[in-house]
Amino acid sequence: MTASKIVAAAASGAGSDPLDVDDVFKPFVYYGNNGSVSYPRTITNNIDLSGKGGLVWTKSRSGASSHELFDTERGVNKALRTNESSAQGTTSSSAGFSSFNSDGYSLAGQYGTWGSLNTNNHDHVSWTFRKAEKFFDIVTYTGNATSGRQIAHNLGSVPGMIIVKKLSSNGSWRVYHRGIGGGSSPEGKYMDLQSTDGYSSLASVWNNTAPTATHFTLGDQIHVNENGETFVAYLFAHNTGNGTFGPDEDQDIIKCGYYTGDSASQQVSLGFEPQWIMVKNSSRASTPWGIFDTTRYWQNPAAGGDSKYLNPNDVAVESGIARFYPTATGFGFTTENGTHVNNQNDVYIYCAIRKGSLFPPENASDVFDIATATGASGELAKFRTTFRVDFALDRANRDTSGYFRSSSRLTGTRRLTTSANDTEQNQSTYEFDYMTGWHSDSGGDGNYFTWMWQRAPKFCDVVCWKGNGSAQNIAHNLEVTPEMIWIKARNLAENWCVFHKDISPSKFLRLNSSNEEISDTSATRFAGAYPNSSTFPISSDNEVNGSGYYYVAYLFATLAGISKVGSFVADGNAQNINCGFSNGARFVLIKKTSSPFNWRVWDSQRGIVAGDDPYLHLNDSDAEQTNGDWVDPHSSGFSITSAFSNGTYAFYAIA
Secondary structure (H helix, E strand, O other): OOHHHHHHHHHHOOOOOOEOHHHHEEEEEEEOOOOOOOOOEEEEOOOOHHHHOEEEEEEEOOOOOOOEEEEOOOOOOEEEEOOOOOOOEEOOOOEOEEEEEOOEEEEOOEOOOOOOOOOOOOEEEEEEEEOEOOOEEEEEEEOOOOOOEEEEOOOOOOEEEEEEEEOOOOOOOEEEEOOHHHHOOHHHEEEEOOOOOOOEEOHHHHOOOOOOOOEEEEOOOHHHHOOOOEEEEEEEEOOOOOOOEOOOOOEOOEEEEEEEOOOOOOEEEOOOOEEEEEEEEOOOOOOOOEEEEHHHOOOOOOOOOOEEEEOOOOOOOOEEEOOEEEOOOEEEEOOOOOOOOOOOOOEEEEEEEEOOOOOOOOOHHHOEEEEEOOOOEOOEOOEEOOOEOOEEEEEOOOOOOOOEEEEEOOOOOEEEEOOOOOOOEEOOOOEOOOOOEEEOOOOOOOOOEEEEEOOEOOOEEEEEEEOOOOOEEEEOOOOOOOOEEEEEEOOOOOOOEEEEOOOOOOEEEOOOOOOOOEEOOOOOOOOOOOOOOOEEEEOOOHHHHOOOOEEEEEEEOOEOOOEEEEEEEEOOOOEEEEOOOOOOOOEEEEEEOOOOOOOEEEEOOOOOOOOOOOEEEOOOOOOOEOOOOOEEEEOOEEEEOOOOOOEEEEEEEEO
């Protein structure tokens, strides 16, 4: 149990280990290396499969091969394919899985009959579902062809979706979903996971009986209850304010719902930001099932940028669709000119899982890092760290002219220049589908730097939205009031707009300018109001909310021992800036607000020392400056020297 979970358990009086999203669900991308390393090959995703049980669903993203499912109930060498109706297969000792572990799973490493787990030079993804109340369960049983047969489960709530597959012989993947038919008597209907068909009505599948929090009911239909045949059932919860996750054990993390397509820009509310979704048009045939996740570029589109999906019903490689994206509170659409996700009047069912983590970080190194470019190798990115990167700044040529560029997981291969007011540019080599770092078009150059953030409660967040030209409140998931916000129009040439807690919301700064704080006489940026722990206000100005344009915001907050957003008044003397750290700051950003001054960046990678410290500017392309002593190390944060002239300065520091 982590320190934060011990504190959370004690505060709630539960005495248990509160579960995070990351404890029970994890997408994991990796690069196939069959034949090039010793085996078993271990995938470490920090999910306890050997102790708690669960399902691993895998697919080659770049190869036309099957979806393969392994679970702890059927055994490590038993595989199923969602795109086939065939019975389960048995893998050899040199194929498939070799073990379910307390922190993930291991692959035997060879590929053969069941061979898309680790195919050499292929990109792969796995989705791991751990058994847990109010989230997911697995049940196996032997059919008896008796109508009204009840199967007990341990989901602890009414299932929102049940997927049943016959194991011992061929049979369809029968799906119960609470949203089939628009939620009208779904217990009398079913869908097939291996098929593109819409729903069918047949009472003999679920015996026309709705599932309960303890059982689901079968008819005598051969695909779910054939006499003497063995079956597996995967049960997915539907949280409706009854979720038991997070620090207070009261958060929802999974929804099984439905919506009606409108062929326009509708928004679907989940009450949380999703990281994974499986969706299907239930109204018509010849429409595939689709799985999207933010690890593989389920992203917020602007001028372009496809969200990537895989189809459980076929072997197709990963494809892209630009009309479907996650939001801070659910998911939305641009428009739909096909039947995949938002066709007029069609009913769609979905299963969506919340973005993790629900707990604030305990160490700054878990959510922030600085690195130089190295050579890429398979699944290893050129910029490497120990966590999944959500937002990055990068800068080439520290010794000569260059630019800071911002990019994020939610905006995919698109990047913005912090010193310019131009639109975002597509850079196909900007890739975030890595578990330990991110990739750019850099060479293996030690002068090419990146500063990397992971989104986490009370630390950092990234939000995307489409402007409407009218005052609105933008939802975020920082869980505390943002203390600094950077906003940039993505497909409109406008300046960066910055809110800082120590500047009135009727004033703002520009990230691409050295200018002092600017009075917003028309209150058209931040609407003259402060943000709160769930939203931040914007008005109608094109810099933040032009009608029909797309925007991104980066949100930062103070988290004790991790980060500090603040300000200080320089008086010509040296002073210590207490950030509440114990080992000093690794990153310091300072901007004078009372008169012109560049956005200066210092960091420990390039050197924060008692003497001259190299620094760069976010707002221009100047080469790194090395001939001035402005900041010095200090255990509680950092120190400023007498080089700072009299005035007020805003800063952001990370331990």
